[in-house]
Amino acid sequence: MSARIVLAAACLTVGCEGIERLASKFPDETPMRSRKPIPVEPDVEKVLDDWQRRRATTNSVFAKFTYTYHDQAFKKECKSTGSLRYRHPDAGRIDIRNWSAEIWSKNNEFWSANVPERRIAIFEWSDPKQPSDPMLFGVLQDSQWVWLTPSDKLTIQKQGKVTKVSEDAQTVVLRVERTERAYSFFSQVTVHLRKSDLLPSKIVVMEDVCTECTYVFTEMLENPEIDDTQFAKPKFEEGEWKITRQRITTQPPQKHSVPGSGKKPSPKANATAKSAKPPSPFSAEPHIAP
Numbered sequence: 001m002s003a004r005i006v007l008a009a010a011c012l013t014v015g016c017e018g019i020e021r022l023a024s025k026f027p028d029e030t031p032m033r034s035r036k037p038i039p040v041e042p043d044v045e046k047v048l049d050d051w052q053r054r055r056a057t058t059n060s061v062f063a064k065f066t067y068t069y070h071d072q073a074f075k076k077e078c079k080s081t082g083s084l085r086y087r088h089p090d091a092g093r094i095d096i097r098n099w100s101a102e103i104w105s106k107n108n109e110f111w112s113a114n115v116p117e118r119r120i121a122i123f124e125w126s127d128p129k130q131p132s133d134p135m136l137f138g139v140l141q142d143s144q145w146v147w148l149t150p151s152d153k154l155t156i157q158k159q160g161k162v163t164k165v166s167e168d169a170q171t172v173v174l175r176v177e178r179t180e181r182a183y184s185f186f187s188q189v190t191v192h193l194r195k196s197d198l199l200p201s202k203i204v205v206m207e208d209v210c211t212e213c214t215y216v217f218t219e220m221l222e223n224p225e226i227d228d229t230q231f232a233k234p235k236f237e238e239g240e241w242k243i244t245r246q247r248i249t250t251q252p253p254q255k256h257s258v259p260g261s262g263k264k265p266s267p268k269a270n271a272t273a274k275s276a277k278p279p280s281p282f283s284a285e286p287h288i289a290p
Helices: 015-023 042-055 136-140 144-148 153-159 267-274
Strands: 060-071 076-087 091-096 100-105 109-114 119-125 161-167 171-177 188-194 200-206 211-222 242-248
Touching (some): 144 188
Parallel strands (some): 119 242
Antiparallel strands (some): 060 076, 060 211, 091 100, 109 119, 200 211
């Protein structure tokens, strides 16, 4: 079985629960491959056709965004800024300042840092004696990040029911609603696509009826040069962080849910994060030139 890694939704923090969920996401174990594409209206199909043609030449993406997490149940709203890097098909990184950093390497290794709680979880996939395929791209197909990758319209239609919300001279807005909840990253995604290049200007992710994550992109570069240094593991003082390591070789854990939606930091943890501490190695995002 080919193990593949997940590009997580990366809400405020991931936490150990989120990592377990990440470890449980293997396309061979999910219904993604067996799903049938849900038919769409002709106007939606035209948008998806155009998007598929534009993404066919996407080899890398760099983006900056503002990030808002809203929890309706606890009446909480948190805001931050972040950046995202993707190099097709096997390297990615997403940083949310002062909250989380997640790095996926072509060596099939995943790092996730919970900055407020000073925890790092490191996962390695597959037996090193049996090299696996590039993992990252395979599972992006079932997440909101598929819109940034060289994918196809049938993959979008397998995610759920796709409808057009609105359209103006600059933007077309589509919504994907899940028709099944098993193994899903989200219950609903609304993506605002720029007509100029059909890259997203905004993505709104509803994890469930209570939680919503919004990414508003302030900068988006297609096919920039991104070298391995952009995915390098940060240096840190091990005494300042709780570190866990795990190798995934055969069967994933039995717990199945959405990565990036684990335990959120408590008010105490939020306050602690603002107190005097050694600088986080994840607070400085790597530089990338246009």
